[in-house]
Amino acid sequence: MxxxxxxxxxxxxxxxxxxxxxxxxxxxxxxxxxxxxxxxxxxxxxxxxxxxxxxxxxxxxxxxxxxxxxxxxxxxxxxxxxxxxxxxxxxxxxxxxxxxxxxxxxxxxxxxxxxxxxxxxxxxxxxxxxxxxxxxxxxxxxxxxxxxxxxxxxxxxxxxxxxxxxxxxxxxxxxxxxxxxxxxxxxxxxxxxxxxxxxxxxxxxxxxxxxxxxxxxxxxxxxxxHAQNIKLKGGSVSNDANHISGPSRTGQELAGAVKNALQDAELSIAQIDFISAHGTATVYNDEMEANAIAISGLQKTPLNSLKGYYGHTLGAAGLIESIISIQCVKQGLLIPTIGFKEPASEDKVTVCAEPTRIKAVNFLKTASGFGGCNAAVVFGK
Structure with a gap:
């Protein structure tokens, strides 16, 4: 290294x-x-x-x-x-x-x-x-x-x-x-x-x-x-090269960013305790992200989206959602996905629907956007 x-x-x-x-x-x-x-x-x-x-x-x-x-x-x-x-x-x-x-x-x-x-x-x-x-x-x-x-x-x-x-x-x-x-x-x-x-x-x-x-x-x-604080352990970006506004049809490219972010953090998928998803609630983005999570082998890892609380805050979204997730780690509480009742993608993601007490060490934050851009970061104790 x-x-x-x-x-x-x-x-x-x-x-x-x-x-x-x-x-x-x-x-x-x-x-x-x-x-x-x-x-x-x-x-x-x-x-x-x-x-x-x-x-x-x-x-x-x-x-x-x-x-x-x-x-x-x-x-x-x-x-x-x-x-x-x-x-x-x-x-x-x-x-x-x-x-x-x-x-x-x-x-x-x-x-x-x-x-x-x-x-x-x-x-x-x-x-x-x-x-x-x-x-x-x-x-x-x-x-x-x-x-x-x-x-x-x-x-x-x-x-x-x-x-x-x-x-x-x-x-x-x-x-x-x-x-x-x-x-x-x-x-x-x-x-x-x-x-x-x-x-x-x-x-x-x-x-x-x-x-x-x-x-x-x-x-x-x-x-x-500051060594006792939460660490930024890894990160990676990728691009679908698929469409100027439509996301990847497979999720392979976001999954690639997730894989590289985990490698950068020197962590395995088993060491990720929860996922802060992009989760915009558009049909195509949710489907693509669910595919990427499943491809990454993280389909059983608890996942949430905060868009129902804040809306999509665009350039601020990745920061706001990372900060809330850091608080989730510190306080041992996973914030639920407000508005979620019945899964759109069976067996691909495990969406947190209720406030959940957790003992989390590491979390994954994902993001995607127009132009096919994807990003993933890993924070942890």
Whole structure:
């Protein structure tokens, strides 16, 4: 094994900022009570028809007004990063600290109400937002942007692990966020991918996804003083090369990412105690993911999806769901898949339908997205 792969990466701190709460603790407490933030909305600025989604209150501010006119997207990132950094002991002004931003659409909503100009092109650029966020905190290194559809959050974590493995950095702040706009909602409506009710991942009656707003931040480090913390043990990505919007018909490619992530973590399938699935509740994604889990030999491993609580938070999803899963390990409680009653794929996945006490050491987090992208990461004690 190379020296690069030998470096251990520890989770120092984290934050979830969602309509359920502004901290990880607040969010996990709501999930333990089976509270969902997915509700029906009648917002004609986003859609002429009612829709189900997880949204923040209209005009809610997350950062105090100051000299910079931060967008909602940037405010979410700043607020989430600030909470995660608080008390972490990580110095953002250290050249050994890198900032990674993950998002699918960033400030794309600015296109809806402004005429196209060179200034607007620059303002909607993800790199512009990343630079503003980095400057707000005083990061010394150029921030890295990861935008690869719905695996962006998980890919940001994998990118951090690889960068930390080189020794170039000692700490990585990985933050992801997305906000729901008319542009984004109409795109999913055009695919007929949205459910007319709260989504039901892996359930026989699943009929589409819900979208959600939110942000998540994970701070990672190779410093041995964090050695007692949860570790990021392995990760891998793959691509279906199948269709720009339709997932693999077999699940072989996601299964390949799972296999490589386990190899990277030096773990067997028997050592995975539960799976945090992507679980969007669209028929094709659930089927593909169920196939991949079965191919991987993990069909008996307890699995959950958190989309019924948060909706699909796009670039933040992989981070939010990883953080909740870390809490599941710490608190010995597996959060159930809300909305699940009857399996869509018999014998392929074991979906957790009730709060379950567990003694977990390791978990697998999977993600998939448009363009056929797949990612898998392994966290554990």
């Amino acid at each position: 190379s020296e690069l792969n030998k470096k251990e990466v520890f989770v120092v701190a984290d934050n979830i900022l969602s309509p359920l709460g502004k901290t990880t603790a607040e969010n996990f407490a709501k999930l333990k009570e089976s509270i969902s933030s997915v509700n029906q909305h009648h917002n004609t600025n986003i859609s002429p028809l009612p829709f189900f989604a997880s949204l923040f209150e209209k005009d809610e501010q997350f950062v105090k007004a100051g000299e910079h006119n931060y967008t909602k997207f940037e405010q979410l990132l700043i607020a989430s990063i600030a909470d995660a950094l608080n008390g972490s002991g990580v110095d953002v002004r250290d050249k050994k600290t890198v900032l990674i931003i993950s998002s699918t659409k960033g400030n794309i909503s600015l296109l809806e109400n402004q005429p196209m100009s060179e200034e607007l092109k620059d303002r909607i650029s993800l790199s512009t937002s990343a630079d503003l966020v980095a400057a707000h905190f005083g990061f010394q290194n150029k921030p890295i942007v990861v935008s690869n559809a719905c695996i962006s959050g998980v890919l940001g974590v994998i990118t951090a692990k690889r960068l930390l493995g080189t020794g170039q950095y000692e700490h990585a702040v990985v933050a992801g966020a997305d906000v729901i706009s008319k542009f984004i909602l109409s795109g999913f409506q055009s695919f007929q991918a949205l459910s007319p009710a709260r989504c039901r991942p892996f359930d026989k009656s699943h009929d589409g996804l819900n979208l959600g707003e939110g942000a998540g931040t994970v701070i990672l480090s190779t410093n041995e003083k």
